[in-house]
Amino acid sequence: MARKMGVYAVLAFVLYGLFFYWYLFQFADPKLPFEYEGTNADPATFLNGRELSLSEEYSKIRNLLFFLSTPLEWLIYFLILLFGLSKAFKRWAEDSVKHKLLHTPIYLFWLSLFAFIAVLPLSYISYSLSKTYHISTQSFPSWMKDELIDFWLNYATWLIIVPVLYWLMRKSQKRWWLYLWILSVPFTLFMMFIQPVIIDPLYNDFYPLKNKALETKILTLADKAHIPAEHVFEVNMSVETNAMNAYVSGIGSNARIVLWDTTLNKLSDEQILFIMAHEMGHYVEKHIYWGIAGYLLLSLFGLYLTYRLMNWAVARFGKELKISDTKDIRSLPLFYMIISMLLFASSPLSNFVSRYQETRADTYAIEMTKNPDAAITSFQELTRNGLSQVNPPMLVKIFRYTHPPMLDRISKLEEYEVKHRTE
Template identity: 80%
Template sequence: MVRKMGVYAVLAYVIYGLFFYWYLFYFANTKLPFEFQGTKADPATFLNGRELMLSVEYSKIRNLLFFLSTPFEWLFYFVILLFGLSKVFKQWAENSSKYKLLQTGIYIIWLSFFAFLATFPLSYISYSLSKTYHISTQTFPSWMKDELIDFWINYGTMLIIVPVVYWLMKKSTKRWWLYAWLLSIPFTLFMMFLQPVVIDPLYNDFYPLKNKELETKILAMATKAHIPAQHVFEVNMAEKTNAMNAYVTGIGSNARIVLWDTTLDRLSDNQILFIMSHEMGHYVEKHIYFGIAIYLLLSLFGLYFVYRIMNWAINRFGKELKISDARDIQSLPLLLLIISVLMFASSPLTNLISRYEETRADRYAINMTKNPEAAISSFQELTRSGLSQVNPPLLVKIFRYDHPSMLDRISMLEEYEIQHRTK
């Protein structure tokens, strides 16, 4: 039975991968609708022939890697359980220490290490792909350093969360999910507060914007929008990527507006002002706080579903999965598998909400700057620098895009330009 379940799991993954390969490379139609051809949203009007070809190639491969990566994680956790490796990790932990807390930490490090090894090939392929298409400028040692930082941050986070969750399971087998959710509220807020000042600087250097003339313009816009900003930060991303970006991070006094130095180097002041007003739109409309609220609401339902599905799976397949009790630490791969599946399943909803907020921020930005030419050209440059797909396939947009497509964004700006040109 165990061997049969393993074969079925691998076969299901292969069929899934073949489906998305067929969908992305042969079925999906990414051509622009006739009404958009020749407009400023048409990549043929602002990309040369080589850039068009590269953007199509790069997008297809990158999207395929996206759809392969998450289910591969599910397959890994399933195999770990099916072949008793989770039980082996637990035995190694028990043989290494007589203290329960240390045993949990040792179990987690073994599971994390094998997960890192299993997913490393896909991660490296993604890195190599971005190097091949000149998106990434990062050296392998620098990339490897970031991967190891990711590993230890994830391990540290699990080292805090996992012992608490399993302690709650033992204290309350029926309501542990609710207590875990209640504890997740202050933890989530605390991590968001730490993000800009503790976690992000581990990857890159952040410093106040060097261009003081531009900073004055940005802060003047912030004052107009009633945003209590004192600094705009830039981050040294040129040594890692040719892509451009800007974002808002953190909450409360640690909230920051951040510009990549690649954005500063390649865009004009007016284009940057549009991008910054977009980020201010997120602040003004409190998208960060709405995002936290939505995340916490979804996590409440998610933890309940984890509780229900986990108990069902152990009752139905406990013998095959080598799990006799959900409260046993060796059930952790099953817990992580269920969480990952639920997050993937909920991504169409969370992406839809995010795209709505991004559209709102775009509208806020164009109403503040009233410069559609700068806005449109900034999106065109973002498309060029990241070899982005202007009109992505439907499934890619649903599962992957937390921002509107460039077709949606540029066409909205063109409508604004036409409306205000006639007034």
């Protein structure tokens, strides 16, 4: 039975992959709606023929890799359970040391290492793709270093969560999901607080903006928005990518507005001021805090569903999955798989909310700067340097896009420009 379930799972993954290949490469029509042709949102007006071709090629392959990556994780965890690897990891942990306190860290290490190695080829393909299309400038050793940092950070995080999770399961088999959620609230806030000052610097170097004249202009905008900012930070992303970005991270006194140095190198001061006003819009409208609240609410519902689904799966397929009880550490791959599935299923909702917030930030930025030309050209440059699709297929927009497509963003800026030109 286990072998048959494994075959069905692999077959389902293959059929799923073929569907998205057909959808992205055959079905989805990249043609721009005729009413947008010739406008500033039309990529043909600001990209040359080669850039247009590369953008379509790169986006299709990148989108396919996105839709394959998460279900591949589900398949890996499912096969780990079916073929008894989770049971083997537990046995190796128990045979390695006598102290019970060390069994969970050792088991977690083997599970994490196996999953890391299993998904590494797809991660390398994604890295290689970005190198081929000149998005990434990162060397292989640097990329591998980041992958290893990811591995150890994830391992350290789960090393805190997993022992607590299974202790709660043993203490309260019916309410562990609620107690875990309660504990996750301060943990989430703590992680977001330390991210800008401890986690992010593990990957890149951050320092105050070196262009002091530009910093003065940005701080003047911040003062106008009643934001108590003292510094704007830049990060040396040019060693890794040609793409551009700016963002707000952290909460409370550790919140930071960050500019990639690629953005500083490729955009004018007016364009950068629009982007900074956009980030200030997030701060003024407290999008970070709304995002935290939404995440915590979804995680409460998600943990409850995880509890119900784990109990159902063990009761129905416990023998095939080599799990006798949910509170057995061998059920951890099942926990990972269900959590990942629920996150994927909820992404359309979370992305929709994020796109709404980004639209609000765009509106705030253009009202503050009143420079639609700088705003439009900055979005055009972001599209060119990231080889982004201006008008992505519907499923890509729903599952991938945390920002509105550039077609929507540039069109709204054009509407603003026309409206205020006639006033």
